[in-house]
Amino acid sequence: MKIGKVEEKLLLYKIKKNDKQAFIKAYDLYIDQLYRFVYFKVGSREEAEDLCSAVFLKTWNYILANSLKDEKTLKALLYKIARNLIIDHYRKNSSRETVSLDGGDGIQITDEKQDASRDFEIKADLLVLETKLPELKDEYREIIIMRFINELSVKEIAEILGKTRGNVRVLIFRAVGALKDLVNKKDL
Amino acid sequence: MNEKELLKKLNNLQTIKPDENWKKNYRDVLYSQISAGSTEDFKASNFGAVWDNLMPGKIFNDMVRPVWAMAMACVLILVVGIGGVYASKNSKPGDSLYIAKIVSEKAQLAITFDEKDKAKLGLEFAANRAKEITQVLEEPKESVDKGKKVEKLKQNFKKEISGVKHRLTAIKAAEKQSEEDETQVFGANLGKSGQGMKISEPLKSANDVEKETVEKLDLNSQAAVNATSTAPRADEILEEAEKLFDENNYNESIDKLEEANNAINGKADDAGQVKGESETATSTD
Numbered sequence: 001m002k003i004g005k006v007e008e009k010l011l012l013y014k015i016k017k018n019d020k021q022a023f024i025k026a027y028d029l030y031i032d033q034l035y036r037f038v039y040f041k042v043g044s045r046e047e048a049e050d051l052c053s054a055v056f057l058k059t060w061n062y063i064l065a066n067s068l069k070d071e072k073t074l075k076a077l078l079y080k081i082a083r084n085l086i087i088d089h090y091r092k093n094s095s096r097e098t099v100s101l102d103g104g105d106g107i108q109i110t111d112e113k114q115d116a117s118r119d120f121e122i123k124a125d126l127l128v129l130e131t132k133l134p135e136l137k138d139e140y141r142e143i144i145i146m147r148f149i150n151e152l153s154v155k156e157i158a159e160i161l162g163k164t165r166g167n168v169r170v171l172i173f174r175a176v177g178a179l180k181d182l183v184n185k186k187d188l
Numbered sequence: 189m190n191e192k193e194l195l196k197k198l199n200n201l202q203t204i205k206p207d208e209n210w211k212k213n214y215r216d217v218l219y220s221q222i223s224a225g226s227t228e229d230f231k232a233s234n235f236g237a238v239w240d241n242l243m244p245g246k247i248f249n250d251m252v253r254p255v256w257a258m259a260m261a262c263v264l265i266l267v268v269g270i271g272g273v274y275a276s277k278n279s280k281p282g283d284s285l286y287i288a289k290i291v292s293e294k295a296q297l298a299i300t301f302d303e304k305d306k307a308k309l310g311l312e313f314a315a316n317r318a319k320e321i322t323q324v325l326e327e328p329k330e331s332v333d334k335g336k337k338v339e340k341l342k343q344n345f346k347k348e349i350s351g352v353k354h355r356l357t358a359i360k361a362a363e364k365q366s367e368e369d370e371t372q373v374f375g376a377n378l379g380k381s382g383q384g385m386k387i388s389e390p391l392k393s394a395n396d397v398e399k400e401t402v403e404k405l406d407l408n409s410q411a412a413v414n415a416t417s418t419a420p421r422a423d424e425i426l427e428e429a430e431k432l433f434d435e436n437n438y439n440e441s442i443d444k445l446e447e448a449n450n451a452i453n454g455k456a457d458d459a460g461q462v463k464g465e466s467e468t469a470t471s472t473d
Contacts, residue, residue: 031206036202057222
């Protein structure tokens, strides 16, 4: 679901005023891309769902506690909270056995319900990239997801990561290079 | 695989979506969670949002708040002041607001610059004193300082009256002086403007102008006679008022004072008329 800049500003304004309906609307808008982001980082559907729900609840509590003075966009706030939660999640589970993303026959992420309508080429792409993405350095994977899958702007990514736009551009360039290398290595 | 293909394929990964059922369920759960957390159910309007965003928020608020506070303080002071003066209008000696009445009278006198207006104010204040005496005398309970109050008010009345008398004589003297001056200035003006006429505007002959000004002069002198005749009239009425006051006939004295006020008023009107006439006379020149 796409949303215009003005609409997003309006939504953020309403949420700042503790408008619950607006927050639920924001949930509808961002849940898909946030889920994707979390999913590619943790590699499991259940964990992604748990983390996503935690992200939204935490965001709401954050808005209630702080008056969102320095946050310019809601999206950036959601991603920031998601990143922190994922880090916490890893920290908590570091003692436990972690499920390797590229272990076995790759992650089974295809949705059974949509299987029939999905075209073969996309399926193949998914398989290749899904197996390759987890091999990528965490930093690069994150930026690839944000830039090319979730289609965030450089400005937004810079805000989320707390880096300059130049830094983000360099990171994107390197990440794409690294991914290309990985994919081509497999092709060879 | 080149970069373009790679990016296209990455874009295809957008098909990964959370389970619709989970999404829906969690949506409800989230709503109940956030509803439980807060008590007030606020719904921001779009208009409010637009207004807040259009206004340069903080600067506007920071600027406007002290301005409003100052304005409110000024209005409050004004209202209290005016209200106090009005409330004190009917007060008599011994009332808590009587001092406010005296102060407002003094202030009124201080901000009046015209001698005639000052004389009128003096009459008004004298009438106030007389009224206050009647009010004090009407008081049901007999107090020790009632007599004292009346005595003081009588003194004040005399003071006001003598002030008005002084002013009237001063006005009379000044009027006589100005009448002489006016005729002189008028003559000088006549010669000058006649010359000017010849050069710039030869429509009226010098004779016409002279005739006109002579007529005006006649009017002027008549008015002056009127004025001088009214001045002693006001004086006389004042004397009568004082006499009535001495006879403790306060109400009639107040009426007389009003009459004197009217006499001064009439004089002022006459003078204004004369002034106006002379102005038109000079302007036609």
